[in-house]
Amino acid sequence: MEFDLNHEVNEGEKSGYCEKIIGGGGGGSGWSSSSTSSASAVSSVSSSIYFELWHACAGPLTSLPKKGSVVVYFPQGHIEQAVSSLSMPCLEMPIFSLQPQIFCRVVNVQLLANKENDEVYTQVTLFPEPELGERNAEDTGHEDEMGEEEGGGVSPRMLTPHMFCKTLTASDTSTHGGFSVPRRAAEDCFPPLDYTQERPSQELVAKDLHEVEWKFRHIYRGQPRRHLLTTGWSIFVSQKNLVSGDAVLFLRGEDGELRLGIRRAVRPRNSLPNSVLTEQNTHPNIFSPVSNAISTKSMFHIFYSPRGSPAEFVIPYNKYVKSITHQVAIGMRFKMKLENEDAAERRCSGVVTGVGDIDPFRWPESKWRCLKIF
The missing domain is CATH 2.40.330.10 (DNA-binding pseudobarrel domain)
Known part of the structure; x- marks a missing residue:
């Protein structure tokens, strides 16, 4: 059973981060002005600490896409998460002729928590916009539309509680x-x-x-x-x-409210709740909604577990453009951030030893894990 934390997010304060879930007929439009102000103040405080707690449990390197921003969805990364959770061979999964990179706009992001083991995860709602992939990578006329310069992700440390x-x-x-x-x-x-x-x-x-x-x-x-x-x-x-x-x-929180969370020493295989894993337990169910959404020009949902997934597979558009326009050659040195099992941030360096498709038969010209490093 999963719990939606979006109801704790105040739209006024976190606008663009997570959409507030409003039940019934249209939310608080019937409140008086005084009660609206009071309720907004309470919701603002509560949403802030929930937001911080979720990110603290997720780890220091976790970032969320911004609502309304453009991102690149990598099906291969989605496969990796499914394989780690379901112990199924990735080669058996039908890919429905999906492109290795799918350009989408973020419709909504929900912060969720697994009741079974307290692992945090998200449900991201995406709307495919394949035409964005045809734009010139150096076209800077759409920066506001694409998101912030560094990708439009939500910083995990906003209020330092x-x-x-x-x-x-x-x-x-x-x-x-x-x-x-x-x-x-x-x-x-x-x-x-x-x-x-x-x-x-x-x-x-x-x-x-x-x-x-x-x-x-x-x-x-x-x-x-x-x-x-x-x-x-x-x-x-x-x-x-x-x-x-x-x-x-x-x-x-600033109002004295106390919250607590858990970060497991060993990341459980079932970081996603059983209800989600059951839906993905049949191979076609992983990518059939994506394929259907592209063909019908409709939305689709993906679940992402920051501590259970080997890597993020929804990447901000500008970050993607920078990665493909920056020429990488064999022998180049690099530095990158990593997160250990204790969720502590570490930095490592190395050398690029190879450049090429990780699966040239099923995913030709893919940018997913296309570098070999030492």
Whole structure:
């Protein structure tokens, strides 16, 4: 079962990032002006912390396409995600004569979370516009239409909220212990304790990505004294199936609202929920909606798991144009960013050792993984 977080996104503040889902007949058009202002203020605060929490769980290198921008969809990348999730050979998947690069406009982006394991993912709605691929790559007359210069993606760090992330130790996941919180992190994210008390303590209430409330006892004790989450912590660890090496994130909004998320040490194969995997479990279902959308000039949806997919396969148009216009030759050195299992950002360098199609028979002239590097 998946949960749509879009209802927490305020259109006024995040316009162009994620479309607000409005149920019933037309949203809040019947509110009075005063109630609209009040509700917008509450929604703005709530949407901000949800947005930050989703990105914190996704990892530092995750970016989202901007609503209305032009992107390039790579079916080969979509196959890689399906193969990693479903353990099916990619050569058995019919490709319906799809082009290796499909130019589309972003209609909507939904921030979602997998109820089964708390992995975050997105549903991106795309409208194919193949004529965009025929434009001259050096045509600069459509920059505003295509998106921002660096691709129009949504930055994962927009508000830099009060946040800390800790990788769990064996004692943190022990049923007899508690969660040890670094002092600076506790003082930054949690409400202040009354240190005049002999054993300063308080009750914390934090919501996860599914709006479930978790209550913890926050206490400052021990010798030397340290911050601990005690009562309620073992229940959280048990129900979330946390193990040593997993990471827990706490975020505090400007209004004091506390949120928490999870980043697994090992990325589960089923990063997408079972409901999505079931739809993709028959080979034709992966690309038949794409082929149908192109032939009927209609929209199609793709699901993307930032931590489960080997690579992003919806790329901003301008980023794509830069990549194909920049001549790459064998022997050139390069630098790039990578994300490890702990979601920490790393940089690496190397040398280009080859240039060519990774699958010249099924996907000729594809730009997907066309470089060999060492």
